[in-house]
Amino acid sequence: MPVDPALSVLAKPLESGQAWPRPSCPTCQSGFVRFSSPTEVESHESSSARGHDAFEPEWITGTFVVQGECENPECRQSIHGTGNYGVDYSDRSNYDDYGPSYSSYYTITHLHPPMLMMPIPGSAPDNVREGVLRASRVLFADPGLAATALRATVELFLTHAGVAATTPSGKFRSAHERIEEWRDADPGRPEVADLLFAVKWLGNAGTHEDADLTVIEVLDGARVLDEAFHRLFTGPDIQARARRINAAKGPSRRP
Structure with a gap:
């Protein structure tokens, strides 16, 4: 599945009375979370x-708490959320003889367990999986840190792919240099390398002391990394499945 569009809705202030989005459950990944x-x-x-x-x-300002639960009866994972709220003119009401109407607006800053920022291919290595989880944990609390964690996920992938993180003398190598080495090792990789470079640049922006990345911008980076991982992990898995079906001239029941 692609990056969950419900996360983009959660990234914006939600007006009181507005239906909350139903993101995919991070635990079972088959149900959807309904918030109270x-x-x-x-x-x-x-x-x-x-x-x-x-x-x-x-x-009027303050904080809020919200609770969600996975609608999958086999899961029922509880989700706990916190954030900030304030009161402002309602976007959903018209002015009347008594003046404007007001609503509370809720901005999520933390969800636990975190919503997965992007799907993780089943064949992805464990360190890449942990990198995506780390980025997901801080997505709403600190988008810049989430972008940095996405860049670190790219570097974790490069390590898994055998691209050294340090020089023989022990000096750390830049992510840019490592992506170039990975790209140059296979002439069929330039398009995927471009995707990895984009995530790297976004992560660089997140590390700056004046970083002002938004959740929406980080989710754009997650979509780019999702496409890279789709080509690296999901695509080859599907191609291998197709080869087995072709070889069997029908359903392949190999485990």
Whole structure:
């Protein structure tokens, strides 16, 4: 499956009363997570300001908690979420004689267990799998760190592929140099290498002290890496399956 579009919806503030997206369950990966209504906890500063003569609803801020559960009856994985909320003009209501209507807006900062940022091919090595999980854990809390973790996932793949992470003298090699070596080892790899370079550049941007990457931008990087891994892992698996069917001239029942 491609990168879950529900994650892009969760990356944006959700208005009170708006239907929450149903992301794929990170545990069974076959069910979908249904979220309950958030529970708001107004901040002390916000509640103290309510007595001010100039108080406006837009001053209200706080945190919220939300709970989800996988709809797959064989799974029922619980998901716990937290984040920040604030009050602003409603996007779903019209002005009336009494002025504008207001709504709470919820911004997710953490989900546990984390939603998988991208699918992990079954034939991917364990270190690559762990790299994707690491990036997924911080996607909403720190997009820059998530982008850096995606770049590290590329480097973990290169290590698995036999491209050394250090020079003979023990000096660390750059990701760019390692991708070039991997690309040059096989003339059929330039397109996949371009995908890996793109993830590398995004990860570089995430490491800067003034990094301002958004969750949406990191998810774009995950789509690029997903395509690279599809070509590296999923594509060969499907081709091997096709060869077995062709050889059997019908269904192949080899394990």
